[in-house]
Amino acid sequence: MPAVAQTKVQASKVVKALALGYPDAECALIHDSPFQLLIATILSAQCTDERVNIVTKDLFAQCPTPQAIVDLPVKDLEKIIQSAGFYRMKAKNIKGCCQKLVDDHGGEVPQSLAELVELPGVGRKTANVVLGTSFGIPSGIVVDTHVTRLTNRLGLTDKQDAVKIETELMPIVPKQEWINFSHRLIHHGRRICKARKPLCNDCLMLKFCPQVGVDQIGEKKKDAE
Structure with a gap:
Protein backbone atom coordinates (compact mmCIF):
# COMPACT_ATOMS: atom_id res chain seq x y z
CA MET A 1 0.00 0.00 0.00
CA GLU A 26 -15.10 21.12 23.28
CA CYS A 27 -12.85 24.16 23.25
CA ALA A 28 -11.33 24.65 26.70
CA LEU A 29 -11.41 28.45 26.46
CA ILE A 30 -14.47 29.77 28.28
CA HIS A 31 -16.43 32.21 26.14
CA ASP A 32 -19.95 33.45 25.49
CA SER A 33 -19.48 34.91 22.01
CA PRO A 34 -17.23 34.80 18.94
CA PHE A 35 -15.65 38.06 20.13
CA GLN A 36 -14.74 36.58 23.51
CA LEU A 37 -13.30 33.47 21.89
CA LEU A 38 -11.25 35.59 19.50
CA ILE A 39 -9.67 37.59 22.33
CA ALA A 40 -9.18 34.50 24.49
CA THR A 41 -7.39 32.73 21.65
CA ILE A 42 -5.06 35.68 21.10
CA LEU A 43 -4.27 35.57 24.84
CA SER A 44 -3.65 31.81 24.75
CA ALA A 45 -0.34 32.09 22.88
CA GLN A 46 2.39 30.76 25.19
CA CYS A 47 -0.16 30.53 28.01
CA THR A 48 -2.33 27.81 29.52
CA ASP A 49 -6.06 27.77 28.89
CA GLU A 50 -6.62 27.75 32.66
CA ARG A 51 -4.75 31.02 33.06
CA VAL A 52 -6.50 32.58 30.07
CA ASN A 53 -9.89 31.72 31.56
CA ILE A 54 -8.92 33.52 34.78
CA VAL A 55 -7.72 36.57 32.88
CA THR A 56 -10.71 36.80 30.54
CA LYS A 57 -13.18 36.58 33.41
CA ASP A 58 -11.90 39.94 34.65
CA LEU A 59 -11.32 41.38 31.18
CA PHE A 60 -14.79 40.69 29.82
CA ALA A 61 -16.45 41.88 33.03
CA GLN A 62 -14.85 45.27 32.42
CA CYS A 63 -14.85 45.21 28.61
CA PRO A 64 -17.73 43.19 27.15
CA THR A 65 -17.42 44.64 23.63
CA PRO A 66 -14.70 45.56 21.13
CA GLN A 67 -15.52 49.24 21.61
CA ALA A 68 -15.00 48.92 25.36
CA ILE A 69 -11.51 47.56 24.79
CA VAL A 70 -10.79 50.33 22.28
CA ASP A 71 -11.80 52.87 24.94
CA LEU A 72 -9.71 51.21 27.67
CA PRO A 73 -6.27 52.81 28.21
CA VAL A 74 -3.56 50.41 27.07
CA LYS A 75 -1.87 50.50 30.48
CA ASP A 76 -5.09 49.32 32.11
CA LEU A 77 -5.41 46.53 29.55
CA GLU A 78 -1.81 45.48 30.16
CA LYS A 79 -2.47 45.29 33.88
CA ILE A 80 -5.53 43.08 33.43
CA ILE A 81 -3.80 40.61 31.09
CA GLN A 82 -0.31 40.74 32.58
CA SER A 83 -0.41 37.24 34.07
CA ALA A 84 -1.07 35.74 30.60
CA GLY A 85 2.50 36.57 29.56
CA PHE A 86 3.86 38.72 26.72
CA TYR A 87 1.27 41.21 27.90
CA ARG A 88 2.59 44.28 26.11
CA MET A 89 2.50 42.65 22.67
CA LYS A 90 -0.82 40.96 23.42
CA ALA A 91 -2.33 44.25 24.61
CA LYS A 92 -1.15 45.97 21.43
CA ASN A 93 -2.63 43.21 19.26
CA ILE A 94 -5.91 43.09 21.18
CA LYS A 95 -6.33 46.87 20.96
CA GLY A 96 -5.54 46.82 17.25
CA CYS A 97 -7.83 43.85 16.65
CA CYS A 98 -10.75 45.52 18.43
CA GLN A 99 -10.16 48.82 16.61
CA LYS A 100 -10.33 47.01 13.26
CA LEU A 101 -13.45 45.11 14.33
CA VAL A 102 -15.11 48.43 15.15
CA ASP A 103 -13.86 50.30 12.09
CA ASP A 104 -14.24 47.61 9.42
CA HIS A 105 -16.79 45.09 10.72
CA GLY A 106 -19.29 47.01 12.81
CA GLY A 107 -17.92 45.46 15.98
CA GLU A 108 -18.72 41.94 14.77
CA VAL A 109 -16.28 39.07 14.22
CA PRO A 110 -16.02 38.29 10.49
CA GLN A 111 -16.79 34.77 9.33
CA SER A 112 -14.07 34.26 6.74
CA LEU A 113 -10.47 33.16 7.08
CA ALA A 114 -9.24 35.93 4.81
CA GLU A 115 -10.87 38.67 6.90
CA LEU A 116 -9.86 37.17 10.23
CA VAL A 117 -6.15 36.89 9.44
CA GLU A 118 -6.16 40.59 8.56
CA LEU A 119 -6.87 41.38 12.21
CA PRO A 120 -3.83 42.23 14.38
CA GLY A 121 -2.69 39.25 16.44
CA VAL A 122 -4.71 36.76 14.41
CA GLY A 123 -2.98 34.02 12.46
CA ARG A 124 -4.35 30.96 10.75
CA LYS A 125 -4.57 28.94 13.97
CA THR A 126 -6.62 31.58 15.78
CA ALA A 127 -8.86 32.05 12.75
CA ASN A 128 -9.47 28.30 12.54
CA VAL A 129 -10.37 28.18 16.24
CA VAL A 130 -12.92 30.98 15.93
CA LEU A 131 -14.46 29.80 12.66
CA GLY A 132 -14.73 26.20 13.79
CA THR A 133 -15.85 26.67 17.38
CA SER A 134 -18.05 29.76 17.07
CA PHE A 135 -19.46 29.37 13.56
CA GLY A 136 -19.09 25.66 12.77
CA ILE A 137 -17.04 26.50 9.68
CA PRO A 138 -14.27 23.93 8.99
CA SER A 139 -11.72 26.36 7.55
CA GLY A 140 -8.79 24.15 8.50
CA ILE A 141 -7.35 22.05 11.32
Missing part, protein backbone atom coordinates in the same frame (compact mmCIF):
# COMPACT_ATOMS: atom_id res chain seq x y z
CA PRO A 2 1.42 3.46 -0.92
CA ALA A 3 2.60 5.61 1.99
CA VAL A 4 -0.14 8.21 1.49
CA ALA A 5 -2.83 5.55 1.50
CA GLN A 6 -1.37 4.01 4.66
CA THR A 7 -1.39 7.38 6.38
CA LYS A 8 -5.02 7.91 5.37
CA VAL A 9 -5.94 4.52 6.86
CA GLN A 10 -4.11 5.46 10.05
CA ALA A 11 -5.90 8.80 10.19
CA SER A 12 -9.25 7.03 9.85
CA LYS A 13 -8.42 4.83 12.84
CA VAL A 14 -7.42 7.87 14.88
CA VAL A 15 -10.59 9.80 13.98
CA LYS A 16 -12.82 6.86 14.95
CA ALA A 17 -11.01 6.17 18.22
CA LEU A 18 -11.12 9.82 19.27
CA ALA A 19 -14.84 10.04 18.47
CA LEU A 20 -15.46 7.06 20.76
CA GLY A 21 -13.21 8.31 23.53
CA TYR A 22 -14.08 12.01 23.48
CA PRO A 23 -17.52 12.42 21.88
CA ASP A 24 -18.25 15.68 23.71
CA ALA A 25 -14.83 17.36 23.58
CA VAL A 142 -6.18 23.78 14.48
CA VAL A 143 -2.58 22.79 15.19
CA ASP A 144 -1.27 23.58 18.66
CA THR A 145 1.48 21.90 20.70
CA HIS A 146 -0.76 18.95 21.61
CA VAL A 147 -1.83 18.35 18.02
CA THR A 148 1.79 18.63 16.88
CA ARG A 149 2.98 16.10 19.45
CA LEU A 150 0.19 13.60 18.93
CA THR A 151 0.11 13.62 15.14
CA ASN A 152 3.85 12.95 15.14
CA ARG A 153 3.58 10.12 17.67
CA LEU A 154 0.66 8.61 15.77
CA GLY A 155 2.60 8.63 12.51
CA LEU A 156 0.32 11.07 10.70
CA THR A 157 3.14 13.54 10.00
CA ASP A 158 6.80 14.05 10.74
CA LYS A 159 6.63 17.84 10.51
CA GLN A 160 7.00 20.32 13.40
CA ASP A 161 5.79 23.45 11.64
CA ALA A 162 2.09 24.07 12.30
CA VAL A 163 1.24 25.14 8.75
CA LYS A 164 3.03 22.14 7.24
CA ILE A 165 1.28 19.80 9.68
CA GLU A 166 -2.11 21.27 8.81
CA THR A 167 -1.32 20.94 5.10
CA GLU A 168 -0.57 17.24 5.54
CA LEU A 169 -3.56 16.54 7.78
CA MET A 170 -6.28 18.20 5.72
CA PRO A 171 -6.22 15.65 2.85
CA ILE A 172 -6.27 12.62 5.19
CA VAL A 173 -8.84 13.79 7.75
CA PRO A 174 -12.43 14.12 6.46
CA LYS A 175 -13.44 17.80 6.31
CA GLN A 176 -16.51 17.18 8.45
CA GLU A 177 -14.15 15.99 11.21
CA TRP A 178 -11.68 18.88 11.11
CA ILE A 179 -13.22 20.82 14.01
CA ASN A 180 -13.77 17.88 16.36
CA PHE A 181 -10.46 16.26 15.42
CA SER A 182 -8.44 19.07 17.00
CA HIS A 183 -10.62 19.35 20.12
CA ARG A 184 -10.39 15.62 20.72
CA LEU A 185 -6.65 15.39 20.12
CA ILE A 186 -6.07 18.24 22.55
CA HIS A 187 -8.16 16.54 25.24
CA HIS A 188 -6.29 13.27 24.65
CA GLY A 189 -2.96 15.08 24.83
CA ARG A 190 -3.82 16.60 28.18
CA ARG A 191 -5.20 13.44 29.75
CA ILE A 192 -3.20 10.57 28.26
CA CYS A 193 -0.60 11.40 25.61
CA LYS A 194 1.34 13.84 27.77
CA ALA A 195 4.59 15.42 26.68
CA ARG A 196 6.93 13.92 29.27
CA LYS A 197 5.18 10.81 30.57
CA PRO A 198 2.56 9.53 28.14
CA LEU A 199 0.20 7.00 29.69
CA CYS A 200 0.50 4.57 26.79
CA ASN A 201 -1.05 1.62 28.64
CA ASP A 202 -4.21 3.67 29.19
CA CYS A 203 -4.43 4.84 25.58
CA LEU A 204 -7.38 3.87 23.42
CA MET A 205 -5.07 3.96 20.38
CA LEU A 206 -2.29 1.72 21.74
CA LYS A 207 -3.03 -1.12 19.33
CA PHE A 208 -2.31 0.93 16.24
CA CYS A 209 -0.10 3.75 17.53
CA PRO A 210 3.51 3.49 16.30
CA GLN A 211 4.57 5.56 19.34
CA VAL A 212 7.03 7.57 17.29
CA GLY A 213 9.67 9.00 19.61
CA VAL A 214 7.97 7.78 22.78
CA ASP A 215 10.77 5.35 23.63
CA GLN A 216 13.18 8.30 23.50
CA ILE A 217 11.52 9.99 26.48
CA GLY A 218 11.71 7.06 28.82
CA GLU A 219 8.43 5.26 28.21
CA LYS A 220 8.85 1.68 27.08
CA LYS A 221 6.92 0.67 24.04
CA LYS A 222 4.31 -1.98 24.73
CA ASP A 223 3.23 -4.65 22.31
CA ALA A 224 -0.47 -4.37 21.64
CA GLU A 225 -2.20 -7.69 21.71
Whole structure:
Protein backbone atom coordinates (compact mmCIF):
# COMPACT_ATOMS: atom_id res chain seq x y z
CA MET A 1 0.00 0.00 0.00
CA PRO A 2 1.42 3.46 -0.92
CA ALA A 3 2.60 5.61 1.99
CA VAL A 4 -0.14 8.21 1.49
CA ALA A 5 -2.83 5.55 1.50
CA GLN A 6 -1.37 4.01 4.66
CA THR A 7 -1.39 7.38 6.38
CA LYS A 8 -5.02 7.91 5.37
CA VAL A 9 -5.94 4.52 6.86
CA GLN A 10 -4.11 5.46 10.05
CA ALA A 11 -5.90 8.80 10.19
CA SER A 12 -9.25 7.03 9.85
CA LYS A 13 -8.42 4.83 12.84
CA VAL A 14 -7.42 7.87 14.88
CA VAL A 15 -10.59 9.80 13.98
CA LYS A 16 -12.82 6.86 14.95
CA ALA A 17 -11.01 6.17 18.22
CA LEU A 18 -11.12 9.82 19.27
CA ALA A 19 -14.84 10.04 18.47
CA LEU A 20 -15.46 7.06 20.76
CA GLY A 21 -13.21 8.31 23.53
CA TYR A 22 -14.08 12.01 23.48
CA PRO A 23 -17.52 12.42 21.88
CA ASP A 24 -18.25 15.68 23.71
CA ALA A 25 -14.83 17.36 23.58
CA GLU A 26 -15.10 21.12 23.28
CA CYS A 27 -12.85 24.16 23.25
CA ALA A 28 -11.33 24.65 26.70
CA LEU A 29 -11.41 28.45 26.46
CA ILE A 30 -14.47 29.77 28.28
CA HIS A 31 -16.43 32.21 26.14
CA ASP A 32 -19.95 33.45 25.49
CA SER A 33 -19.48 34.91 22.01
CA PRO A 34 -17.23 34.80 18.94
CA PHE A 35 -15.65 38.06 20.13
CA GLN A 36 -14.74 36.58 23.51
CA LEU A 37 -13.30 33.47 21.89
CA LEU A 38 -11.25 35.59 19.50
CA ILE A 39 -9.67 37.59 22.33
CA ALA A 40 -9.18 34.50 24.49
CA THR A 41 -7.39 32.73 21.65
CA ILE A 42 -5.06 35.68 21.10
CA LEU A 43 -4.27 35.57 24.84
CA SER A 44 -3.65 31.81 24.75
CA ALA A 45 -0.34 32.09 22.88
CA GLN A 46 2.39 30.76 25.19
CA CYS A 47 -0.16 30.53 28.01
CA THR A 48 -2.33 27.81 29.52
CA ASP A 49 -6.06 27.77 28.89
CA GLU A 50 -6.62 27.75 32.66
CA ARG A 51 -4.75 31.02 33.06
CA VAL A 52 -6.50 32.58 30.07
CA ASN A 53 -9.89 31.72 31.56
CA ILE A 54 -8.92 33.52 34.78
CA VAL A 55 -7.72 36.57 32.88
CA THR A 56 -10.71 36.80 30.54
CA LYS A 57 -13.18 36.58 33.41
CA ASP A 58 -11.90 39.94 34.65
CA LEU A 59 -11.32 41.38 31.18
CA PHE A 60 -14.79 40.69 29.82
CA ALA A 61 -16.45 41.88 33.03
CA GLN A 62 -14.85 45.27 32.42
CA CYS A 63 -14.85 45.21 28.61
CA PRO A 64 -17.73 43.19 27.15
CA THR A 65 -17.42 44.64 23.63
CA PRO A 66 -14.70 45.56 21.13
CA GLN A 67 -15.52 49.24 21.61
CA ALA A 68 -15.00 48.92 25.36
CA ILE A 69 -11.51 47.56 24.79
CA VAL A 70 -10.79 50.33 22.28
CA ASP A 71 -11.80 52.87 24.94
CA LEU A 72 -9.71 51.21 27.67
CA PRO A 73 -6.27 52.81 28.21
CA VAL A 74 -3.56 50.41 27.07
CA LYS A 75 -1.87 50.50 30.48
CA ASP A 76 -5.09 49.32 32.11
CA LEU A 77 -5.41 46.53 29.55
CA GLU A 78 -1.81 45.48 30.16
CA LYS A 79 -2.47 45.29 33.88
CA ILE A 80 -5.53 43.08 33.43
CA ILE A 81 -3.80 40.61 31.09
CA GLN A 82 -0.31 40.74 32.58
CA SER A 83 -0.41 37.24 34.07
CA ALA A 84 -1.07 35.74 30.60
CA GLY A 85 2.50 36.57 29.56
CA PHE A 86 3.86 38.72 26.72
CA TYR A 87 1.27 41.21 27.90
CA ARG A 88 2.59 44.28 26.11
CA MET A 89 2.50 42.65 22.67
CA LYS A 90 -0.82 40.96 23.42
CA ALA A 91 -2.33 44.25 24.61
CA LYS A 92 -1.15 45.97 21.43
CA ASN A 93 -2.63 43.21 19.26
CA ILE A 94 -5.91 43.09 21.18
CA LYS A 95 -6.33 46.87 20.96
CA GLY A 96 -5.54 46.82 17.25
CA CYS A 97 -7.83 43.85 16.65
CA CYS A 98 -10.75 45.52 18.43
CA GLN A 99 -10.16 48.82 16.61
CA LYS A 100 -10.33 47.01 13.26
CA LEU A 101 -13.45 45.11 14.33
CA VAL A 102 -15.11 48.43 15.15
CA ASP A 103 -13.86 50.30 12.09
CA ASP A 104 -14.24 47.61 9.42
CA HIS A 105 -16.79 45.09 10.72
CA GLY A 106 -19.29 47.01 12.81
CA GLY A 107 -17.92 45.46 15.98
CA GLU A 108 -18.72 41.94 14.77
CA VAL A 109 -16.28 39.07 14.22
CA PRO A 110 -16.02 38.29 10.49
CA GLN A 111 -16.79 34.77 9.33
CA SER A 112 -14.07 34.26 6.74
CA LEU A 113 -10.47 33.16 7.08
CA ALA A 114 -9.24 35.93 4.81
CA GLU A 115 -10.87 38.67 6.90
CA LEU A 116 -9.86 37.17 10.23
CA VAL A 117 -6.15 36.89 9.44
CA GLU A 118 -6.16 40.59 8.56
CA LEU A 119 -6.87 41.38 12.21
CA PRO A 120 -3.83 42.23 14.38
CA GLY A 121 -2.69 39.25 16.44
CA VAL A 122 -4.71 36.76 14.41
CA GLY A 123 -2.98 34.02 12.46
CA ARG A 124 -4.35 30.96 10.75
CA LYS A 125 -4.57 28.94 13.97
CA THR A 126 -6.62 31.58 15.78
CA ALA A 127 -8.86 32.05 12.75
CA ASN A 128 -9.47 28.30 12.54
CA VAL A 129 -10.37 28.18 16.24
CA VAL A 130 -12.92 30.98 15.93
CA LEU A 131 -14.46 29.80 12.66
CA GLY A 132 -14.73 26.20 13.79
CA THR A 133 -15.85 26.67 17.38
CA SER A 134 -18.05 29.76 17.07
CA PHE A 135 -19.46 29.37 13.56
CA GLY A 136 -19.09 25.66 12.77
CA ILE A 137 -17.04 26.50 9.68
CA PRO A 138 -14.27 23.93 8.99
CA SER A 139 -11.72 26.36 7.55
CA GLY A 140 -8.79 24.15 8.50
CA ILE A 141 -7.35 22.05 11.32
CA VAL A 142 -6.18 23.78 14.48
CA VAL A 143 -2.58 22.79 15.19
CA ASP A 144 -1.27 23.58 18.66
CA THR A 145 1.48 21.90 20.70
CA HIS A 146 -0.76 18.95 21.61
CA VAL A 147 -1.83 18.35 18.02
CA THR A 148 1.79 18.63 16.88
CA ARG A 149 2.98 16.10 19.45
CA LEU A 150 0.19 13.60 18.93
CA THR A 151 0.11 13.62 15.14
CA ASN A 152 3.85 12.95 15.14
CA ARG A 153 3.58 10.12 17.67
CA LEU A 154 0.66 8.61 15.77
CA GLY A 155 2.60 8.63 12.51
CA LEU A 156 0.32 11.07 10.70
CA THR A 157 3.14 13.54 10.00
CA ASP A 158 6.80 14.05 10.74
CA LYS A 159 6.63 17.84 10.51
CA GLN A 160 7.00 20.32 13.40
CA ASP A 161 5.79 23.45 11.64
CA ALA A 162 2.09 24.07 12.30
CA VAL A 163 1.24 25.14 8.75
CA LYS A 164 3.03 22.14 7.24
CA ILE A 165 1.28 19.80 9.68
CA GLU A 166 -2.11 21.27 8.81
CA THR A 167 -1.32 20.94 5.10
CA GLU A 168 -0.57 17.24 5.54
CA LEU A 169 -3.56 16.54 7.78
CA MET A 170 -6.28 18.20 5.72
CA PRO A 171 -6.22 15.65 2.85
CA ILE A 172 -6.27 12.62 5.19
CA VAL A 173 -8.84 13.79 7.75
CA PRO A 174 -12.43 14.12 6.46
CA LYS A 175 -13.44 17.80 6.31
CA GLN A 176 -16.51 17.18 8.45
CA GLU A 177 -14.15 15.99 11.21
CA TRP A 178 -11.68 18.88 11.11
CA ILE A 179 -13.22 20.82 14.01
CA ASN A 180 -13.77 17.88 16.36
CA PHE A 181 -10.46 16.26 15.42
CA SER A 182 -8.44 19.07 17.00
CA HIS A 183 -10.62 19.35 20.12
CA ARG A 184 -10.39 15.62 20.72
CA LEU A 185 -6.65 15.39 20.12
CA ILE A 186 -6.07 18.24 22.55
CA HIS A 187 -8.16 16.54 25.24
CA HIS A 188 -6.29 13.27 24.65
CA GLY A 189 -2.96 15.08 24.83
CA ARG A 190 -3.82 16.60 28.18
CA ARG A 191 -5.20 13.44 29.75
CA ILE A 192 -3.20 10.57 28.26
CA CYS A 193 -0.60 11.40 25.61
CA LYS A 194 1.34 13.84 27.77
CA ALA A 195 4.59 15.42 26.68
CA ARG A 196 6.93 13.92 29.27
CA LYS A 197 5.18 10.81 30.57
CA PRO A 198 2.56 9.53 28.14
CA LEU A 199 0.20 7.00 29.69
CA CYS A 200 0.50 4.57 26.79
CA ASN A 201 -1.05 1.62 28.64
CA ASP A 202 -4.21 3.67 29.19
CA CYS A 203 -4.43 4.84 25.58
CA LEU A 204 -7.38 3.87 23.42
CA MET A 205 -5.07 3.96 20.38
CA LEU A 206 -2.29 1.72 21.74
CA LYS A 207 -3.03 -1.12 19.33
CA PHE A 208 -2.31 0.93 16.24
CA CYS A 209 -0.10 3.75 17.53
CA PRO A 210 3.51 3.49 16.30
CA GLN A 211 4.57 5.56 19.34
CA VAL A 212 7.03 7.57 17.29
CA GLY A 213 9.67 9.00 19.61
CA VAL A 214 7.97 7.78 22.78
CA ASP A 215 10.77 5.35 23.63
CA GLN A 216 13.18 8.30 23.50
CA ILE A 217 11.52 9.99 26.48
CA GLY A 218 11.71 7.06 28.82
CA GLU A 219 8.43 5.26 28.21
CA LYS A 220 8.85 1.68 27.08
CA LYS A 221 6.92 0.67 24.04
CA LYS A 222 4.31 -1.98 24.73
CA ASP A 223 3.23 -4.65 22.31
CA ALA A 224 -0.47 -4.37 21.64
CA GLU A 225 -2.20 -7.69 21.71
